[in-house]
Amino acid sequence: MTNMRRFFEFIDRFRADESGAATVDWVVGTAVAVTMSIAVTQSVGNAVKEMSDRIAENIANFEICYGSACPAKE
Numbered sequence: 001m002t003n004m005r006r007f008f009e010f011i012d013r014f015r016a017d018e019s020g021a022a023t024v025d026w027v028v029g030t031a032v033a034v035t036m037s038i039a040v041t042q043s044v045g046n047a048v049k050e051m052s053d054r055i056a057e058n059i060a061n062f063e064i065c066y067g068s069a070c071p072a073k074e
Contacts (some may be wrong), residue, residue: 063070
């Protein structure tokens with residue numbers, strides 16, 4: 001019985017000890033921030049790629065002409 005009592009006393013002390021709680025909170029908070037950053041970066045990155053592809057297509061099809069040098073539009 002003595003060993004079981006010591007075990008339960010150890011568990012009670014361990015549960016009541018809050019000395020590492022701030023570290024655990026900081027690690028969890030940092031993990032959440034990094035995960036959110038990755039998700040936002042990936043989402044924004046895909047949108048930027050699509051927009052840059054559209055801009056490149058418009059620039060490739062753009063004609064510059066002056067006055068009568070412009071071909072007739074169909």
